[in-house]
Amino acid sequence: MCGITGWVSYRRDLTTHSPALEAMTRTMACRGPDAHATWTDHHAALGHRRLAVIDLPGGSQPMTAETPDGTVAMVYSGEAYNYTELRAELRGRGHRFGTDSDTEVVLRGYLEWGEGLADRLNGMYAFAIWDTRTQKLVMIRDRMGIKPFYYYETDDGILFGSEPKAILANPLAAPVVGPDGLREIFTFAKTPGAAVWDGMRELRPGHLAVLDAGGLREHAYWRLEATEHTDDQAATVAHVRELLDDIVARQMVADVPRCTLLSGGLDSSAMTAIAARQLSAQGETVRTFAVDFAQQSENFRPEDISPTQDTPYVHAMAEHIVCEHRDIVLDGSAMADPALRRKVIAARDMPTGAGDRDHSLYLLFAAIREESTVALSGESADEVFGGYPWFHDERALQADTFPWLAGESLANGFREILPDDLAARLDLDAHLHESYLSALAETPLKDGESGLEKRMRQICYLHLTRMVQALLDRKDRMSMAVGLEVRVPFCDHRLVQYVFNTPWSLKTFDGREKSILRAATRDLLPHSVAERKKSGYPASFDPRYIGAVQSQARDLLADGHPALELCHRERLTAAASAGLDSITSRQRHLLERALDLAVWFDLYNPVVKTG
Template identity: 65%
Template sequence: MCGITGWVSYRRNLTHEQATLDAMTETMSCRGPDAAGTWTTPQAALGHRRLAVIDLPGGAQPMQIGDVVMVYSGEAYNFTELREELIGKGERFTTDSDTEVVLRGYLTWGAAVADRLNGMYAFAIWDGRTRELVMIRDRMGIKPFYFYPTADGVLFGSEPKAIFANPLAKRVVGVDGFRELFGFVKTPRNAFWEGMQEVEPGTIVTVSEDGIRTRTYWRLESKPHNDSLEDTVGHVRELLDDIVRRQLVADVPRCVLLSGGLDSSAITALAAAQLDEPVRSFAVDFVGQAENFQPDELRSTPDTPYVHDVADHVKTDHSDIVLDHGALSDPELRRKVVGARDIPAGLGDMDASLYLLFKAIRGQSTVALSGESADEIFGGYRQFHDPEIQRANFYPWLLLMRNMHRESSLAPGLEKALDMRTFLIDNYNSAVAEVDRADGEDDFTHRMRVMSYLHLTRFVRILLDRKDRMSMAVGLEVRVPFCDHRLVEYVYNTPWSMKTYDGREKSLLRGATKDVLPQSVVQRVKSPYPSTQDPQYVADVTRQARALPATHPVFTLIKRSALDAGERHSMERILNLATWLDMYQPEMMF
């Protein structure tokens, strides 16, 4: 895993811009603590920070073959097969890295190399033969990738902070950015910052002297599902076994993230079955949480007993990372979290605890496997199973939030300018229009397909970005087996009746992995990522929010009266926004 950045300019000589390129590259040091490299030519400048995971001595970047140079972030899990195929075509390799496989794949197949990759990746190739920059992002959007068109070219980077290290980029947030922030919907291409875009997942962006053009090489497509239930469950298991085997490949210490839920427990058990030594597992917990746990609207049980059941069942080398309220509410930690994400889109203590969990893990492992995205793929969230939400023409997770009575705390001027209701309805209708109907699909099955599509294209990308930013902020590579595009495609096209064949959520995943799991986890009801219940945490963030000066610009975004209620979510949001405003000093237009 790495951090990439670069600059293409067709009207200036970038060999004179080394200092700026160095500054852009240095912002990615957290993503790549092991090595740094830059490369310049008059029209192109590329920067790279490396986290060495495969072929530690080799794989240095930028990597050049002839007139073609690449900076690459991520992992190609099928690089061994591609390497053999390329050797058969006459290619000769000088390293054992997947980076060289991707670059030589480009030399052989051009940008169509993307169609052959299985993995998580964001990479940019300067093709000196055509004087073009080719930017490619993985199918599910696991690895972030941003670009910023300029008058004569483009800036790009793994994160916005790399682009902002170039004086050509301006820190401006407009109505579209704030809608993205407060809407909790990931609009394709929207990068929050004015003038900046994301390379959309499954997309190739090519920059030339004639401008910028985009081509989609992968999208979710609706197809008939003809397998029996038994064959479907069996194929899901075959895919998971292959995916986990591939994603365990690394030349550095590996581990798994274990929450005690079905998703992470399945990954843990499958990993343990494939390793000769005990798999390392890590879980987050809070001081006093297991002993004093109180069920709430989202979580009916604490994680720790189930975590320990799995660890005992598959005999992992397990560690609990136990956090207290003071660590979670620390303003310095909040700065690190906001700085890692570049936007104040945090989930309060859930972001803070994730950062601290990853930081603790990084002391023992460099690669971690996560159960992220199983709920979106297999239908695990509560909203998937609510008849009223199933029938509604709106984003399902937002309806669930609305049902939990969360009121807007936006300042009146901002709320009027954003007109969130109209924005979200239009956004929803655009998303639904992208969904094809499979032949012979009945109305209810198609409606559930639409719900699945919304989660896989407008919701999971928020969570994938969060996980990437929090992990890479401490130099930890987190892999997400459930995002393998083969599994996503297969389950997406499996009818809802099969996804709930046992009358519960995530039936296919449960059926495919129940033989390797303790019964307690097989029967456990879905529980989201944990959040501290310590009242001292709420007291801490409330005190910090109320200590903000009345003149702080955060109160142009959030009603100051929100402080009076002391509602936890509002306190966390105010502090995140205030921290972001202090750190980034953005120009705001609304």
Template identity: 60%
Template sequence: MCGITGWISYDRDLTGERATLDAMTQTMACRGPDAGGVWLDRHAAFGHRRLAVIDLEGGKQPMAVEHDGRTVLVTTYSGEIYNYRELRAELDSLGHAFRTSSDTEVALHAYLEWGESFTERLNGMYAFALWDPRTEELLLVRDRMGIKPLYYYPTADGVLFGSEPKAILAHPLARAVVDTEGLAELIAFTKTPGHAIYRGMKEVRPGYTVRVRRQGLSVKQYWALDAAEHTDDLDTTVSTVRGLLDDIVARQLIADVPLCTLLSGGLDSSVITALAAKGLAAGGKGAVRSFSVDFVGQTENFQADDLRPTPDGPYAHALAEHVRSDHSDIVLDTTTLMNSGHRDAVLAARDLPFGLGEADTSLYLLFKAIREQSTVALSGESADEVFGGYKWFHDKAAVEADTFPWLAAFDLNNFAGRSSYTREALLAPDLLAKIDLPGYREARYREALAEVPYRDGDSALERRMREICYLHLTRFVQFLLDRKDRMSMAVGLEVRVPFCDHRLVNYVFNTPWSMKTFDGREKSLLRAACRDVLPESVANRVKSPYPSTQDPRYAQALTAELKGVLADQDAPVRPLLDTARATTAVEEGGGEARFPTELVLSVNRWLETRGATLEV
């Protein structure tokens, strides 16, 4: 997996800038605990931190290709190319010689053979930089679905880049400033592709490359969801989905280190765990390991609500027993979730105060516990976006609302869906007027709709559901993929997402909505394709989102902390607050303002500890 960073400067000699590159690279140590390296040239400097997964000895980076004693191409690379064996065989036949067994070296030679069009041949999750010393050009590459992050920061004479903003911000040329637009992006829950929130910084968009030359910078799209006629009947479609999943999971089981699955007991993670168990058994590799997160007393005292009708525990155990996985529950309590060290670790991993509170902390702690036993995990993330699993896909009012459907479903970004407090509810009215969240959301929504590829002859419903699917596959999923990447890489765990394979994504995207819901339920195609490997209770389970603690002591602890912030005249977040509304929230207690409180506390801690500046 790994963490990457670098600096291109056409007006200075970087061979003496080792200290700066070391500082940038060190910020990525959590992403790559196994090794680190720096490569310096006159106008290019690369840093790398390695999490060794394939070719443990030979895959060290930055990696170069030399011809006749001269360096012709260098990379710092993060991710996995799942079809690297096929590509290597093809490159072998074309005369390329390899000295390692790594997918990194395959990427280098693929670029040398096919140029920038090599991106069309890659299957995987990746973010990497290629430097050609002969032309003095840099190419930044990000995978099609944006599974792996990659940021860049144009400078007067080049660019800085990194897997995370913290690598760029470790350079003296970069400043951690969030302005009015950045704050709107942070709060709006719209996830604009390419927007990095920090002023002057950008994110390489999924499916894009960024080329840097002495003359300037250019951006190019190499992949996008398209509009293709779907000619397969239902039976063929179901079998095609299953065939793709079998192939995808088989590819993603390749690793030279211990591997496991994340298992919630929902349809998505259960499918991945079951197919992984089947694949490992067929290869004589024993039982699959699986892990779940739970909270003390959650199953015994579970209270159903509109979002979560059932607890995860019984279903995860049913699937584990069905496929005979080696299963473990990671059980957390309120004290652990409120631990300031854990929350600071989450904030450091995130780089920004997204304010998802224990939803982030619990995921971080789950991954931390898993990392003690495994290096790679397969996740069911993104199946809801691909197959139409969220409740609001099937809510007529949310579908017809002229905005992002998740905002409509959550009453304009009420993440809990059951409180009178929106996420921004505790912020000062004059601040909210300045950043104009309604206007910002409207503009981002119109931009997104303008990108949607349509099919001729679609009914009004099919056309709208194509829009809904597109919004989720290009916007909503980015929240989850970024969260997954940051929380996992903070502890050096590689998490793979089979449902993000671009072949599956594009095939299902072009499948008619009537076929995606042929049995009158969510995720009809996925259920039909994989029912044979699941117990009936799991196959028929209604969607339940990522679990959240129901322990009232957690909300009480948040309220007490907010009360402390209000009492502290020097708290950096105070000028941003509607103190009257925040005081009311404290007096009410009971967790009604849980989500906006988590945002406020996160912003306060970010301003205290991360050296960031708000200019709004």
């Protein structure tokens, strides 16, 4: 896992622009704390920061391969989980390897198959290859978009990087945010390919882009397809279990300490139980980590998305599988530290308003990184198997918008921070509706599919292409900010494609959410965990945290910070003075968003254009 960046210019000699490349590469230091290097050709410059996970001495980058016709150079971020099989196939085709790294397998795979390499990879990856033989840049992103990849077209080429900050470090990229960027910030439905910054794009999941002197061309090498599901219930459950066993085994491979994130929910518990069984067969014990908050039992308030506390289920699971478990208990005052907010916004490159949920995730990952370098997460199982409450809420399903925004509170909560005149100019409702209709239009359907099955296929597609992207980006940014590699087994494209085509009636065969996953792993879980209802990532209800956030917001209002131009001052003032016992979740989000905006302005000095 690493941070990559680069610059291609067909009218410049980039060998004379090393300071700019070094500046771009430095921004990726958090993603790659173990090593850094650059490679420069006349028209291409590549930068790399390495987090060593596989073949610690041999996987250095940028990696090059010499051919009779010229050099091929690559910067690569991620993991190819099928690299062992690919290496064997390439050896059979005459390739010789100097390292044991998956990076070299990917590079030599390009030499053998060219752009067709993308079809052969199983993993999470984002990489760029400069081919001096044809003077072209090939950029490839994994099928589900687990690893990020941004690019910015210039007058004679392109800038790219794992994160926007790498691109913004180049003087050719201006930190401008226009109306479309603001719409991305203030809604929770990620537009595929869109980035917050003007002129910047995100390579879409499952896409490949090629740049040469003739311009940039991007196309999909993989997308979800609608196919006939022919397996009955028993065969479907058995196949899902077979896939999960294979996926976890592949993703536990590393030459560094690894662990799992355990929340006590069905998803992380199933994944952890499979890992525990596999490691036990090798004479090892799985290590697990969970987040908790000081005095959470006294302060906890049930919410729709988080009705129960995690800790009792975490401990039941840890006792059941016999693991090396550690609770990371966080203090409300520490989470409210302005320096921590600054680190989180720097990691995310945008003001999300997630507040303590982002702050605690950062601190959790930082604590895990002291003991492990690789962690497996249960992220995306709800999107794959249909686990969210609104999958089973008729009103949300029939709403003419994204179902997770169908609730009045959540839909309006994201925009309440905005002054009324700015909200009217941005017209977030129209933006969301257009995005929703676009997603519906591209949803693959079987011939003749109609009624409930058609609607639920659409709902699943919305989650797998619009919602999961925001969650994967959050997890990647928070983990890589502290040099931790987080892997997501439920995003394996084989599993996603198979379950996507499983009829909704089969996904809910026992009248509950995630019926197939529960049936496939019930034998590994204690009864309480197997039967637990969905509970999302926890929030802290520590009054010290909430009080500190309110105090910081009052200071912000008194200082007259320029970020307040994007804030509704009256609502912000009311939220900052609300009683600790009466403050609403929407008011908390408003406070967090305002503080995030202020830090974002301080860090990036964005030029904001509202019209």
